Amino acid sequence: MKRLALVPVLALVLAACGPGTTAPAATAAPTTAADIALSGPVTITLWHALTSDPQKAALENAVKKFNAENKKGITIVPIVQGNYTLLYQKTLGAIQAGALPELVHAYESQVADYTKAGVVVDLDPYVNSKTNGLDKASQEDIYKPYFDTNRFAQYGNRLLSFPFTKSLAVMYTNMDVLASSGVTAAPKTWAEWEDAVKKATVKDASGKTTRYGFSGTTDASYFNAMVMAMGGTIMAPDNKTVAWDGKEGLAVLQMLDRLYKGGYAYTPTGFDWQNDLAQGKLAFAMSSTSSLPFIVAAIKAPQNLVVNAPPQADPAKPRTVMFGANIAMLKSDPQKQLASWEFIKWFAETAQTADWATKSYYMPVRKSASDQQVLKDYWTKEPRGKQAFDVIAASIPEPNVRGQQDIRDVITNMYVSVMTGKATPEQAIKDAGTKANNILKENQ
Amino acid sequence: MRNIWKHAVLIFAALLVAYPFYYMVTTAFKNMMPAEATLIPNFVMMTRLFRPNDPTRIVDGYLVQILPFIATAFSIFLLRQQFLGFPKELKDAARIDGAGDVRFLWSVVLPNSVSTLVTVAIIGFLASWNAFQWPLIMTSRPDIQPVQIGLNAFRGEAGSSYHLLMAAAAFVVAPVVALYLVGQRYLVQGVARTGIRG
Amino acid sequence: MPFVFLFPAMALLAIFKVFPALFAIYISLFRWDVIQGAFRGLDNYADILWANPTRAEAFWRAMSTTFTYVLITIPLEMGLALVIAYVLFQRLRGRTFYRTAYYLPYVTSTVAAATVFVWIFHPQFGLLNAGLGLVGISGLTWLQEPDGVFQMIGRAVGLDVPGWAAGPSLALVSIAIFSIWHFLGFQIVIFLSGLGNIPEEYYEAARLDGASGRQLFTNITLPLLSPQIFFVFTIATIGVFRAFNEIYVFTFPPLLGGPLDTTRTLNVLVFRTFFQQGQIGLGSALGVILTLLILAFTVIQFRVLERRVVYQ
Numbered sequence: 001m002k003r004l005a006l007v008p009v010l011a012l013v014l015a016a017c018g019p020g021t022t023a024p025a026a027t028a029a030p031t032t033a034a035d036i037a038l039s040g041p042v043t044i045t046l047w048h049a050l051t052s053d054p055q056k057a058a059l060e061n062a063v064k065k066f067n068a069e070n071k072k073g074i075t076i077v078p079i080v081q082g083n084y085t086l087l088y089q090k091t092l093g094a095i096q097a098g099a100l101p102e103l104v105h106a107y108e109s110q111v112a113d114y115t116k117a118g119v120v121v122d123l124d125p126y127v128n129s130k131t132n133g134l135d136k137a138s139q140e141d142i143y144k145p146y147f148d149t150n151r152f153a154q155y156g157n158r159l160l161s162f163p164f165t166k167s168l169a170v171m172y173t174n175m176d177v178l179a180s181s182g183v184t185a186a187p188k189t190w191a192e193w194e195d196a197v198k199k200a201t202v203k204d205a206s207g208k209t210t211r212y213g214f215s216g217t218t219d220a221s222y223f224n225a226m227v228m229a230m231g232g233t234i235m236a237p238d239n240k241t242v243a244w245d246g247k248e249g250l251a252v253l254q255m256l257d258r259l260y261k262g263g264y265a266y267t268p269t270g271f272d273w274q275n276d277l278a279q280g281k282l283a284f285a286m287s288s289t290s291s292l293p294f295i296v297a298a299i300k301a302p303q304n305l306v307v308n309a310p311p312q313a314d315p316a317k318p319r320t321v322m323f324g325a326n327i328a329m330l331k332s333d334p335q336k337q338l339a340s341w342e343f344i345k346w347f348a349e350t351a352q353t354a355d356w357a358t359k360s361y362y363m364p365v366r367k368s369a370s371d372q373q374v375l376k377d378y379w380t381k382e383p384r385g386k387q388a389f390d391v392i393a394a395s396i397p398e399p400n401v402r403g404q405q406d407i408r409d410v411i412t413n414m415y416v417s418v419m420t421g422k423a424t425p426e427q428a429i430k431d432a433g434t435k436a437n438n439i440l441k442e443n444q
Numbered sequence: 445m446r447n448i449w450k451h452a453v454l455i456f457a458a459l460l461v462a463y464p465f466y467y468m469v470t471t472a473f474k475n476m477m478p479a480e481a482t483l484i485p486n487f488v489m490m491t492r493l494f495r496p497n498d499p500t501r502i503v504d505g506y507l508v509q510i511l512p513f514i515a516t517a518f519s520i521f522l523l524r525q526q527f528l529g530f531p532k533e534l535k536d537a538a539r540i541d542g543a544g545d546v547r548f549l550w551s552v553v554l555p556n557s558v559s560t561l562v563t564v565a566i567i568g569f570l571a572s573w574n575a576f577q578w579p580l581i582m583t584s585r586p587d588i589q590p591v592q593i594g595l596n597a598f599r600g601e602a603g604s605s606y607h608l609l610m611a612a613a614a615f616v617v618a619p620v621v622a623l624y625l626v627g628q629r630y631l632v633q634g635v636a637r638t639g640i641r642g
Numbered sequence: 643m644p645f646v647f648l649f650p651a652m653a654l655l656a657i658f659k660v661f662p663a664l665f666a667i668y669i670s671l672f673r674w675d676v677i678q679g680a681f682r683g684l685d686n687y688a689d690i691l692w693a694n695p696t697r698a699e700a701f702w703r704a705m706s707t708t709f710t711y712v713l714i715t716i717p718l719e720m721g722l723a724l725v726i727a728y729v730l731f732q733r734l735r736g737r738t739f740y741r742t743a744y745y746l747p748y749v750t751s752t753v754a755a756a757t758v759f760v761w762i763f764h765p766q767f768g769l770l771n772a773g774l775g776l777v778g779i780s781g782l783t784w785l786q787e788p789d790g791v792f793q794m795i796g797r798a799v800g801l802d803v804p805g806w807a808a809g810p811s812l813a814l815v816s817i818a819i820f821s822i823w824h825f826l827g828f829q830i831v832i833f834l835s836g837l838g839n840i841p842e843e844y845y846e847a848a849r850l851d852g853a854s855g856r857q858l859f860t861n862i863t864l865p866l867l868s869p870q871i872f873f874v875f876t877i878a879t880i881g882v883f884r885a886f887n888e889i890y891v892f893t894f895p896p897l898l899g900g901p902l903d904t905t906r907t908l909n910v911l912v913f914r915t916f917f918q919q920g921q922i923g924l925g926s927a928l929g930v931i932l933t934l935l936i937l938a939f940t941v942i943q944f945r946v947l948e949r950r951v952v953y954q
Binding site for chain 3: 511514515545621625
């Protein structure tokens with residue numbers, strides 16, 4: 001009786017699941033459809049991970065504007081899918097189920113995974129299309145690192161996604177704290193910086209730190225940014241091995257090791273560092289440019305807060321990490337793909353990207369954005385916005401190879417093992433380098 | 445609102461099954477495989493079975509949150525135990541009086557099982573109020589997502605404003621505490637009788 | 643007629659419980675790296691258990707973390723629950739109040755409770771550190787601490803504890819503390835119901851023979867409570883094997899199963915392999931292994947323990 005009840009149900013379910021589980025072919029047919037014209041109204045769905053305001057509202061308003069003004073019958077429907085991890089989970093599931101949105105917001109390593117599943121559209125034909133593409137001036141106007149980060153060496157150096165919510169790794173400094181420690185200017189080199197961190201630290205009679213010099217977030221991007229700013233590189237030129245395990249990486253770890261051991265630095269719980277920095281309990285924090293509104297909201301005297309590129313080995317040639325997510329176009333039909341491209345293109349137009357920067361605190365993608373009145377007005381009101389903008393020129397993207405997500409975890413663990421005294425910087429970086437290279441080998 | 449409708453269905457379905465069901469290996473289903481291992485298959489299946497017209501919302505709706513939990517081993521087990529206590533003579537007497545199965549279920553079994561049904565309802569309410577992982581994966585529209593997801597999202601948004609976080613947690617816990625204080629007897633009874641850990 | 647009644651619930655159980663399990667087994671036989679690839683037979687299993695050094699290391703590490711987690715949670719949780727239930731059963735004044743208080747955490751959602759516990763465990767201004775500060779212990783970083791607890795205790799008293807005896811990380815112990823707090827009430831309720839089933843005459847007879855309170859407990863209560871003890875042991879162990887939510891809410895971000903992978907139990911590894919690495923085939927294989935482990939464990943428990951359990 002029990003079996004009788006089960007059989008038809010299972011058959012039904014199997015029938016429902018069977019065909020959809022076979023994956024689409026992994027080979028990307030060359031898109032020749034980039035030059036067509038839109039023939040009728042199209043609705044495009046955009047999955048994104050901007051869960052909170054002001055970013056979420058900024059995107060929704062931008063989409064509303066596009067829907068009202070595009071005059072081509074294109075309607076974009078933005079759907080927030082939770083944070084980036086959840087968005088990735090859902091996209092993975094959607095790939096298995098064969099029910100994809102047309103546009104998806106994703107980090108580079110995620111785009112690489114989606115490409116492996118054969119669902120990502122190559123954007124080169126669209127960018128270069130005579131009828132629908134970007135003209136040469138526009139292509140040059142968009143910062144080069146923004147293109148670089150979306151070209152995937154593992155996939156024939158094709159442009160598989162487009163800059164969307166970009167930000168930079170910067171150093172936030174509470175100048176008030178520095179002044180009270182006798183430091184008058186934001187440090188430019190790592191040696192000056194380490195000295196300032198130590199000076200800014202205050203300990204009570206029992207030796208317990210009551211004001212810290214630095215808060216170290218264990219995220220791999222900040223380690224990468226520090227390695228770059230020390231003059232190092234992240235990957236070997238052939239992308240087959242990592243390069244952050246060299247002498248610059250070691251110097252970063254050793255420096256952090258000294259700061260932690262001496263009680264000058266701590267690892268914050270969640271976003272505590274933002275309050276600490278705002279309340280003068282912390283001198284320096286490395287974070288994304290998009291943290292700015294949260295710190296400004298918590299601080300009494302915003303003029304005391306300064307945004308800079310991290311200290312440098314060579315202050316004349318500053319370098320830092322450019323990160324943040326991109327937008328990828330997933331395969332549908334030529335009409336929808338073209339409509340999706342129209343949105344991507346519009347979003348990167350000078351007026352739009354300038355407006356976006358003032359409302360979302362992400363970075364504009366074009367150099368010409370700085371001429372826009374809306375951005376100038378914003379900078380008058382929020383000078384730290386301009387300070388961050390000036391760092392763009394120094395920015396370099398992080399690697400976008402498959403396996404990068406795992407390597408980030410390796411870096412985090414390396415960082416934690418040094419900060420908690422489980423390993424010496426030398427041991428930790430050697431082990432981590434070996435692990436990372438194995439991961440790269442496995443993902444070739 | 446969703447919970448009321450869900451529990452009406454839940455109690456009805458459990459009732460239907462428990463009545464004739466005497467020998468079922470109940471916990472086996474629940475313990476078979478950790479939910480994490482079946483998330484992808486479940487996700488694929490739900491998408492295939494319940495794909496709404498708008499393909500981008502995947503399974504996003506009430507149905508996906510209700511259907512898998514209508515038949516739970518727990519409520520079946522609990523009701524079965526209750527029904528086992530009915531003397532067989534009662535059933536025979538009802539048959540002689542001309543009452544069929546449905547009639548017997550409705551006018552004899554049901555009125556005498558109120559306290560067990562209340563237990564099932566309370567435990568079901570707690571499970572849906574506290575639901576986290578399933579809706580996290582299956583849904584994406586905030587207007588249909590349950591409260592735990594909202595709280596988790598708020599943990600990210602509130603950052604280190606601990607006073608706000610504590611207030612939010614209190615809001616989320618308050619209805620559960622209230623219900624628990626009122627229905628404590630039924631809840632404890634249910635757990636003690638079946639020993640199933642939520 | 644019974645079939646008509648049975649069908650709806652059977653169908654639902656088949657769809658949502660049985661089918662996904664079968665489908666997961668199917669997936670585990672393929673190279674399914676984002677998308678379905680070549681059939682691999684049992685190669686995914688081989689990779690996890692020994693063939694792929696990185697995978698095998700992660701798996702055995704997670705195995706050891708899982709068993710450690712079981713070992714620190716279960717005995718403590720059951721011991722506490724037993725003692726509390728026994729005390730509550732002795733017609734204590736305000737017994738209902740205590741029972742309510744102990745059971746309340748169990749109905750509280752993990753997310754809400756974790757929100758509060760993140761603050762309790764906070765290294766700078768957490769409740770726990772404030773309390774320990776009064777007795778002169780300071781600077782514990784709880785959920786951020788990858789060091790083994792034996793190692794830390796050794797360091798505090800000046801003993802050098804070798805690496806193999808470092809013990810579970812303080813982070814894992816912190817999560818275990820939360821887990822014990824969360825599930826204690828459930829066990830107490832079960833034990834209380836078991837205690838209620840023990841006939842009062844047994845105690846009276848033993849008292850007439852001059853048995854002490856301790857003798858009453860070990861010679862009457864414990865043996866007669868053994869069905870409940872056995873039951874709680876089984877259920878709680880399976881629960882700990884499947885632990886996920888509490889580890890997720892406490893460690894992610896920054897790194898699910900951190901710090902230094904010391905809280906990465908098997909179930910967390912399953913999730914990570916699926917959703918952070920996009921390895922669906924390997925993730926399913928891991929899930930199947932975990933399921934088999936739970937099944938095997940349950941069977942052994944029943945076989946070994948059942949003989950010793952005294953049924954009334």
